[in-house]
Amino acid sequence: MNTVKTMLGLCAVLTLGLMPLQAVAQSGSPARERGEVVICRGVEAHTCGPMVKVGQEAPDFRAVNAALEEVSLSSYRGKRLILNIFPSLDTPTCALSVRQFNARASKLENTVVLCLSMDLPFAQSRFCTTEGLDNVVPLSLFRSRDFVEGYGLRLADGPLEGLMARAVVVIDEDGRVIYTQLVKTISDEPDYEVALKALQ
Incomplete structure (x- = not known):
C-alpha cells in the first residue's frame, strides 16, 4: 500500500x-521569438525570426533555378540585387509584383532582380515564360534552409504558414543590405519606388 x-x-x-x-x-x-508580425488574410501571423537588417552583410543562401540547378547569392557578387520575396505566384499581388519589377529592371544598370518564393521551379518558369518576363530571375526556395535561417521571412503560423512573407531586400555590389521592407499586410504590394531609390 x-x-x-x-x-x-x-x-x-x-x-x-x-x-x-x-x-x-x-x-x-x-512573439519576440516568432519574429515579425504581419497580417495575413485578416489575421495576425508571425515570421520565423527577425528580418535581415540594413547595414549587415546579406547572408548567403542557395536556391533552385528552372534547370533545377542550385544558385547561390554569392554568385551575384559585384551586382546590385533586388530580392523580391513573396508567398506564391498563384496569388494576384505576387504575380503583379513580379511584373512590376520586371518592367522596372530593364532600366537599372548592373542590377539583378531575384524573385524568391516557395513555388516549384517548374511553376516559376512557366509563369515567366507565359508572361514574357525576362528581366527577372525566378528562384525557388522550396529546399533552401539557409534562406529561411538567414532572412527570417518564412511564416511560422497563420493561413499561409510555411510560405514566405512579402518583402523586398536591396543589396549593394559589396553584398551589404541597403534597404528592406516587410509588407505588413501580405495582400498589399511592396513600395517599388522607395526600393528603387535605394539604388540611386
Missing part, C-alpha cells in the same frame, strides 16, 4: 513539473 502511495505521489510531482513545459508547448513561442 505504501509503495502504491509513493508511486502516486511521484506521478503527481512529475505531472506538476511537466505542466509549465506543456503550457509553453501549447501556447507556442513568445
Whole structure:
C-alpha cells in the first residue's frame, strides 16, 4: 500500500513539473521569438525570426533555378540585387509584383532582380515564360534552409504558414543590405519606388 502511495505521489510531482513545459508547448513561442508580425488574410501571423537588417552583410543562401540547378547569392557578387520575396505566384499581388519589377529592371544598370518564393521551379518558369518576363530571375526556395535561417521571412503560423512573407531586400555590389521592407499586410504590394531609390 505504501509503495502504491509513493508511486502516486511521484506521478503527481512529475505531472506538476511537466505542466509549465506543456503550457509553453501549447501556447507556442513568445512573439519576440516568432519574429515579425504581419497580417495575413485578416489575421495576425508571425515570421520565423527577425528580418535581415540594413547595414549587415546579406547572408548567403542557395536556391533552385528552372534547370533545377542550385544558385547561390554569392554568385551575384559585384551586382546590385533586388530580392523580391513573396508567398506564391498563384496569388494576384505576387504575380503583379513580379511584373512590376520586371518592367522596372530593364532600366537599372548592373542590377539583378531575384524573385524568391516557395513555388516549384517548374511553376516559376512557366509563369515567366507565359508572361514574357525576362528581366527577372525566378528562384525557388522550396529546399533552401539557409534562406529561411538567414532572412527570417518564412511564416511560422497563420493561413499561409510555411510560405514566405512579402518583402523586398536591396543589396549593394559589396553584398551589404541597403534597404528592406516587410509588407505588413501580405495582400498589399511592396513600395517599388522607395526600393528603387535605394539604388540611386
